[in-house]
Amino acid sequence: MMRHRIMIMVVTVAFVVATIPDVHANSIPQMVRMRPDVEDALRQSLRMEGISGRITNLTADTNGHLTVAQVTFTHFDGMESPQEMQAFAGRIAWTALTRIPQLDELDLIGLDYDPTGRATTAPVIFSAAISRGEFADLSARYTPADVVRPLARVWYSRPLGLRAQPASGRRPPRRFRLAQNTIPLAPTDIYRGDRAQATLALTFDDGPFPIYTTLLLDTLAQMGVKATFFVTGENVQRYPFLVQAIVRAGHEVANHSYHHPHLTRLSVAQMTEELASTQEVIAAVTGQAPRYFRPPYGEYSTDLMRVAHSLGLSTVMWTAGGGDYASPSGDALKAKVLRQADSGGIVLLHEGVPGTIRILPETAEALAQRGFALTTVGALLAHLPAGAPARRSDPALPRAR
Ligand code: ZN
Numbered sequence: 001m002m003r004h005r006i007m008i009m010v011v012t013v014a015f016v017v018a019t020i021p022d023v024h025a026n027s028i029p030q031m032v033r034m035r036p037d038v039e040d041a042l043r044q045s046l047r048m049e050g051i052s053g054r055i056t057n058l059t060a061d062t063n064g065h066l067t068v069a070q071v072t073f074t075h076f077d078g079m080e081s082p083q084e085m086q087a088f089a090g091r092i093a094w095t096a097l098t099r100i101p102q103l104d105e106l107d108l109i110g111l112d113y114d115p116t117g118r119a120t121t122a123p124v125i126f127s128a129a130i131s132r133g134e135f136a137d138l139s140a141r142y143t144p145a146d147v148v149r150p151l152a153r154v155w156y157s158r159p160l161g162l163r164a165q166p167a168s169g170r171r172p173p174r175r176f177r178l179a180q181n182t183i184p185l186a187p188t189d190i191y192r193g194d195r196a197q198a199t200l201a202l203t204f205d206d207g208p209f210p211i212y213t214t215l216l217l218d219t220l221a222q223m224g225v226k227a228t229f230f231v232t233g234e235n236v237q238r239y240p241f242l243v244q245a246i247v248r249a250g251h252e253v254a255n256h257s258y259h260h261p262h263l264t265r266l267s268v269a270q271m272t273e274e275l276a277s278t279q280e281v282i283a284a285v286t287g288q289a290p291r292y293f294r295p296p297y298g299e300y301s302t303d304l305m306r307v308a309h310s311l312g313l314s315t316v317m318w319t320a321g322g323g324d325y326a327s328p329s330g331d332a333l334k335a336k337v338l339r340q341a342d343s344g345g346i347v348l349l350h351e352g353v354p355g356t357i358r359i360l361p362e363t364a365e366a367l368a369q370r371g372f373a374l375t376t377v378g379a380l381l382a383h384l385p386a387g388a389p390a391r392r393s394d395p396a397l398p399r400a401r
Contacts, residue, residue: 035060045099063215068105070210075113087145094144097135105131107210124238128154153241193344193380201380202227207351208242228377230294233258233278240285252376254292264301271307318348330355
């Protein structure tokens with residue numbers, strides 16, 4: 001019986017892991033489809049318009065308040081101009097927002113031409129988000145082909161995402177090392193907040209993502225909670241308007257590397273490139289470079305922390321949560337966060353996990369009943385008394401990705 005149960009667990013975990021796309025994938029998790037009605041209506045409308053052939057992904061989801069859909073399409077033939085690609089996106093937006101009254105926002109993602117036909121690995125070269133309100137205004141003044149053009153949130157650039165992916169898994173030769181001892185390694189690097197304050201920092205890793213960043217921001221706004229978003233440089237470059245929306249809503253943006261590699265397997269030069277390029281793209285998109293860095297998978301080394309220091313970054317780990325990507329329904333997550341929550345702690349959750357968004361309000365409510373307030377990492381650490389020795393977080397960290 002016990003062995004049977006373990007078998008089922010192993011099979012379930014293997015299934016979940018197999019169905020969760022890698023963080024570098026262009027698509028977002030689809031195992032929880034909350035609005036199949038909207039998806040079906042949208043798919044049918046696009047087919048009737050004769051524009052469904054280039055569409056590789058179509059998803060709709062809701063937080064119970066907003067309904068957001070994502071449509072991913074491919075570059076036509078390698079010859080299509082940015083204007084033609086934008087016109088195609090405009091036709092999708094026009095069809096979706098005139099035909100589907102339940103839809104509040106549409107996220108549009110254009111992938112580069114991929115001669116191999118494996119469109120899921122092609123870089124994102126076009127992205128835009130259009131809300132129902134914006135569409136009402138724009139559709140009165142523009143044609144379908146032009147309707148997404150005036151959006152400040154439209155992004156198009158072919159060279160995006162072309163930074164070489166660092167080879168992971170093997171140790172590359174070290175070409176240079178930062179000067180030893182010029183940057184003292186602070187023991188304060190892995191923070192937790194003040195244990196005397198009944199405050200927890202709320203953090204979301206790996207985003208931003210279409211659909212889910214919008215739904216998460218809406219949920220946090222309803223909860224009246226500010227959080228810290230550890231974003232990857234790659235996703236910031238793909239979806240700059242989503243990072244701008246995070247900042248506009250008063251949340252904190254932090255560095256989670258560019259490609260989400262296993263950083264400790266890379267050379268110091270590659271580590272520096274991963275962190276510095278992320279600082280650069282976030283500063284370019286939001287006007288401000290982050291102060292905090294969290295290593296992917298929670299993997300760190302003295303070299304890595306030295307690199308972070310050289311860029312003015314403090315390394316931030318976590319004390320509660322993690323593993324939410326492995327339980328997309330969110331069922332086990334609430335119990336886990338409540339069990340691990342303690343004063344001055346840091347809660348790790350991930351963007352792009354539908355279940356996480358769904359359990360968030362009730363989890364925050366339960367924490368509030370126990371006297372805990374949720375805030376950003378910056379606000380949590382501001383409570384640390386000056387000169388206080390910061391503490392290493394618990395050695396047995398929950399798993400992250
Ligand atoms: Zn991560």
